[in-house]
């Protein structure tokens with residue numbers, strides 16, 4: 001099969017790039033590990049801290065590159081992110097968001 005686009009690296013950035021470009025093109029996602037998103041799964045102590053649910057205006061205050069990030073934060077919101085999944089999320093202290101399963105990775109993988 002021929003592909004229009006090759007995305008190298010199946011972390012969160014690569015996964016999202018493949019999903020977005022896959023809507024209009026034939027895309028192959030190449031990952032050197034045995035599964036996608038291994039580092040993402042390590043976040044939040046192994047519970048996958050998928051995002052922070054502060055409003056974009058507040059989130060932007062934490063970054064120097066405000067102008068660069070502003071369009072992204074307002075174009076693809078946390079609600080858009082949650083809509084990609086068929087499970088729910090829980091929000092904890094400091095607006096950190098985790099899958100509602102609260103499934104922890106085995107300690108050996110942390």
Ligand SMILES: Cc1cc2nc3c(=O)[nH]c(=O)nc-3n(C[C@H](O)[C@H](O)[C@H](O)COP(=O)(O)OP(=O)(O)OC[C@H]3O[C@@H](n4cnc5c(N)ncnc54)[C@H](O)[C@@H]3O)c2cc1C
Nearest residue numbers: 009010011012013014030031032033039040042043044049
């Ligand atoms: C222990 C730990 C805890 C963390 N906790 C948090 C947290 O609580 N909250 C938070 O927001 N962030 C956290 N982070 C940061 C978060 O994991 C990263 O910001 C995020 O994973 C970056 O995503 P990325 O897609 O840019 O890169 P990565 O997740 O690094 O993905 C890059 C992918 O590319 C693959 N790759 C690289 N080279 C090649 C190649 N030549 N061919 C094929 N594949 C290749 C890699 O194997 C990897 O899967 C944590 C990170 C770590 C390590």
